[in-house]
Amino acid sequence: MPDLRAAFKAMLDHFGPQHWWPGDSSLEIAIGAILTQNTSWQNVTKALDNLKGRDVMDAHALDRLPLAELAELIRPAGYFRLKAKRLKNFLRWLVDRFDGSMDAMAAVGLSTLREELLSINGIGPETADSILLYAVGKPTFVVDAYTHRIAVRHGWIDPEAGYDELKEYFEGLLPGDVATLNEMHALIVNVGKRLCRPREALCGDCPLKPFLPEHGPVEL
DNA sequence: TGCCAGGCCGGGT
């Protein structure tokens, strides 16, 4: 059983605080969470800039914006027709349920909110947890492809482990406060982007190197 | 120039 708290400290010492999630508002964070599905953040920022440039970074404004216009604005984020619908689905829920207020949303409990988000077409577990943790400050751990890859390569978990299994694994070994869960996922993404890409060996200066098993990285 | 990027859905076994 690896000391995930020590791994957390090693990454934090190496990279420093990540100040996640980047964004000017909780709504922007939630929208970014949907736009970044299987998409580089760099592309997402272009789409977010388009929305801000059109002054529609507002739940009611976006809800009113025709689907085709929304799609065009978010085109740089990829899957733009699909994501326009997904944004609309989320916004419809946000407007109907909370009159478009992310603050009102934040007043509801974690498990209720998570179930409701997961019932929205286009919002899966990672997007839901990202919104919960980074937009409304709920204590939930976000699992992504990097989390899976890093955990498997270090021999921490079975390669066949699914989302919920990984989530429970990390939550079981980490402090449960929002600040730690926030920082941990951000650090994992940082390490993953730099040092744990597909079919590449781990770099020599990876802060997680001391946490590898004796025989070195597990193939993935 | 391919490969990859902070997934998710729907239809088919």
Place this chain on the structure above:
DNA sequence: ACCCGGCATGGC
């Protein structure tokens, strides 16, 4: 319950 194709742009 898995497995797979589809979805799309931009950077390295």
